[in-house]
Amino acid sequence: MKDLHQLGVAELAAAIADKKTSAIEAAQHLLARAKQHETLGAYLALNEESTLAQAHAADARIAAGERGPLLGVPLAHKDIFVTTDFPTTAGSKMLQGYQSPFNATVVQRLADAGAVTLGKLSCDEFAMGGSNENSAFGAVRNPWDITRVPGGSSGGSAAAVASRLVPAATGTDTGGSIRQPASFTGITGIKPTYGRCSRYGMVAFASSLDQAGPMARSAADCAALLSAMAGPDIDRDSTSLDHPAEDYSAALLKPREGATATQPLKGLRIGLPTEFFGAGCAPDVLAAVRVALAEYEKLGATLVDVSLPRTELSIPVYYVIAPAEASSNLSRFDGVKFGHRAAQYNDLADMYQKTRSEGFGPEVQRRIMIGTYVLSHGYYDAYYLQAQKIRRLIAQDFQQAFTQCDVIAGPVAPTVAWKIGEKSDDPLANYLADIYTLSTSLAGLPGMSVPAGFGAGHMPVGLQLVGNYLKEGELLHTAHAFQQATDWHLKTPEGF
Amino acid sequence: MKTERSICKPFQANWRPLRRIFYPISSLMSLTSSDIGRIAKLARLALSEQQSARMLDQLNGFFDIVEQMNAVDTSGIEPLAHPTAVIDHVSLRLRPDLASEPNQREANQKSAPAVERGLFLVPKVIE
Numbered sequence: 113m114k115d116l117h118q119l120g121v122a123e124l125a126a127a128i129a130d131k132k133t134s135a136i137e138a139a140q141h142l143l144a145r146a147k148q149h150e151t152l153g154a155y156l157a158l159n160e161e162s163t164l165a166q167a168h169a170a171d172a173r174i175a176a177g178e179r180g181p182l183l184g185v186p187l188a189h190k191d192i193f194v195t196t197d198f199p200t201t202a203g204s205k206m207l208q209g210y211q212s213p214f215n216a217t218v219v220q221r222l223a224d225a226g227a228v229t230l231g232k233l234s235c236d237e238f239a240m241g242g243s244n245e246n247s248a249f250g251a252v253r254n255p256w257d258i259t260r261v262p263g264g265s266s267g268g269s270a271a272a273v274a275s276r277l278v279p280a281a282t283g284t285d286t287g288g289s290i291r292q293p294a295s296f297t298g299i300t301g302i303k304p305t306y307g308r309c310s311r312y313g314m315v316a317f318a319s320s321l322d323q324a325g326p327m328a329r330s331a332a333d334c335a336a337l338l339s340a341m342a343g344p345d346i347d348r349d350s351t352s353l354d355h356p357a358e359d360y361s362a363a364l365l366k367p368r369e370g371a372t373a374t375q376p377l378k379g380l381r382i383g384l385p386t387e388f389f390g391a392g393c394a395p396d397v398l399a400a401v402r403v404a405l406a407e408y409e410k411l412g413a414t415l416v417d418v419s420l421p422r423t424e425l426s427i428p429v430y431y432v433i434a435p436a437e438a439s440s441n442l443s444r445f446d447g448v449k450f451g452h453r454a455a456q457y458n459d460l461a462d463m464y465q466k467t468r469s470e471g472f473g474p475e476v477q478r479r480i481m482i483g484t485y486v487l488s489h490g491y492y493d494a495y496y497l498q499a500q501k502i503r504r505l506i507a508q509d510f511q512q513a514f515t516q517c518d519v520i521a522g523p524v525a526p527t528v529a530w531k532i533g534e535k536s537d538d539p540l541a542n543y544l545a546d547i548y549t550l551s552t553s554l555a556g557l558p559g560m561s562v563p564a565g566f567g568a569g570h571m572p573v574g575l576q577l578v579g580n581y582l583k584e585g586e587l588l589h590t591a592h593a594f595q596q597a598t599d600w601h602l603k604t605p606e607g608f
Numbered sequence: 609m610k611t612e613r614s615i616c617k618p619f620q621a622n623w624r625p626l627r628r629i630f631y632p633i634s635s636l637m638s639l640t641s642s643d644i645g646r647i648a649k650l651a652r653l654a655l656s657e658q659q660s661a662r663m664l665d666q667l668n669g670f671f672d673i674v675e676q677m678n679a680v681d682t683s684g685i686e687p688l689a690h691p692t693a694v695i696d697h698v699s700l701r702l703r704p705d706l707a708s709e710p711n712q713r714e715a716n717q718k719s720a721p722a723v724e725r726g727l728f729l730v731p732k733v734i735e
Contacts, residue, residue: 123622168636177715209719209720210720211719212704213712213715213716213718252669272635304729305691305695306692306695307691307692307695307696310710315723320690320691344688346703347703347708350700350701350702350703351690351692351700353692354696355693365717370692392730422680424676425676425677425680427656427673428673428674428676428677429677431673432674439651443652446652447721448720448721448728448730449716449717449720449728450719450721451719451721451722452721453721457731459731459732460730460731460733461652463730463731464652465653465654466654467661468652468653468654469649469654469655470655472653477653477655478663478666478667480651480653481647481648481651481653481667482667482670484647484650484651485639485647485667487648488650493680495674495677497687498677498678498680498682499677500687500688500689501682501685501687501688502677502680502681502682502685503687503688504685504686504687504688504694505680505682505685507688507691507694521694527700539669539670540666540669540670540673541668543670543673554691555694556692580694581694583696604644
């Protein structure tokens with residue numbers, strides 16, 4: 113048998129069920145590996161005692177005859193999900209050492225399915241960023257080139273999965289924070305339809321955009337996780353969609369109508385937004401994406417040109433709406449009920465100001481400032497309300513495109529992962545790099561990143577697939593068919 | 609590769625927002641240092657002089673691209689606050705106004721900076 117860390121979710125679950133290994137052995141192996149590769153900076157917290165207790169409990173369930181696709185499988189969570197057994201920081205000094213009295217719904221559902229939590233993974237502070245350099249606890253390194261960023265904000269999750277520290281991890285995506293790091297590290301990640309996974313217990317950034325999703329090595333492994341994570345949480349999240357949970361693993365394998373043995377995607381229409389294939393995208397990225405699309409044609413899909421005319425506008429629209437919601441959500445950090453409080457202050461107002469200035473990093477402060485301004489008296493209509501109106505137009509553009517195609521495809525990001533420090537002094541350059549992921553988030557549509565080869569510096573390139581509302585099954589099926597025909601998702605960075 | 613920044617350029621047109629006439633912020637396209645001070649105060653952030661200057665530059669750079677939103681004709685378009693409204697064509701749910709959580713005062717106060725006898729401590733507010 114291969115080393116345990118080389119096994120994906122399905123392989124590891126099968127090995128545990130067949131008694132070739134055990135949950136405890138897998139947990140111990142991956143805990144040791146987490147320590148061995150500490151310099152990547154992927155983990156923010158481990159709790160060996162809790163992990164081993166969970167693994168023992170999973171082994172007991174297996175011994176009692178229970179079977180399940182995640183039973184005994186080790187996972188790790190982005191440190192934006194609150195957990196009772198591990199501190200939750202959201203990558204911020206503001207929440208250093210915070211102990212949640214409850215588990216996030218997504219965390220609890222995965223635990224109920226028998227998954228074993230290994231630890232908490234680094235992220236940009238409050239999930240604000242696209243390089244993981246905004247974490248208060250240090251940068252995370254990309255295992256493909258440790259001088260480069262892993263992407264963000266779910267950078268720790270991406271680096272951990274890519275470096276085989278863990279078979280799968282949770283992430284969250286507000287404007288691309290699952291898809292872009294998945295693309296930068298050569299793994300598979302899916303952001304479901306807004307509202308598909310409960311936001312309960314996710315430290316809030318922008319409530320109308322935040323969505324949880326799995327990050328793993330393959331679409332099949334993502335399907336296994338998402339089946340456990342998704343589904344209504346009506347009493348605890350007012351935006352949770354009231355649609356029953358689905359078995360995405362079954363959807364993945366179910367043949368399309370009209371499929372043949374050599375053309376499993378016969379009849380599938382893939383829309384290519386012309387705005388995603390322009391001069392703004394680096395040639396190495398476009399080349400990899402085009403090769404992937406040619407592969408889709410071989411699998412029977414038809415490529416059609418579509419238009420998302422407000423793609424560029426999605427940048428200002430997103431960077432008005434998300435900071436507006438963030439400035440409101442982050443007002444709870446006042447040094448009273450939880451988190452950091454300044455040591456010295458004169459009065460209540462002084463305590464608030466000092467606490468917040470010490471606790472929040474520069475990018476978070478910038479977004480709070482933007483949000484406060486666009487919501488302030490006199491500017492609300494020109495900025496926030498106007499952004500919300502264009503948001504509706506952007507959502508309508510997608511529905512127009514979906515009259516011509518079933519799935520939309522294009523690059524995830526305009527470039528491969530950049531060098532650590534390269535853009536850290538230039539917030540606007542970071543915002544502009546989100547151009548291909550923001551519109552999907554604004555519309556609330558499901559989107560994913562699928563490994564599609566390599567670009568400059570032998571860095572991974574992801575193919576973005578976007579589906580219509582609640583079409584996660586179709587998206588995963590489309591990605592899985594590609595992964596049956598290609599081996600990009602099986603590539604491992606050297607030394608891992 | 610450096611991403612192009614020209615995207616905000618085609619939208620300079622003749623548009624003049626009302627705020628130039630009615631609102632106190634001094635210039636049309638750019639914020640001033642006193643604006644930064646006012647926003648920081650609203651946001652309860654204490655910025656040093658150096659931080660304020662940097663913030664001013666960065667926010668002005670950002671609002672250059674935000675201005676392109678003003679060129680979009682949105683007359684008759686309803687604002688979209690939440691994707692749920694277009695996914696399920698429903699507005700947000702309200703649950704019954706009933707206590708559903710157990711009392712966990714100690715667990716909830718475990719991460720509080722200052723607690724005494726089950727109460728959160730804050731600086732004196734009323735003399």
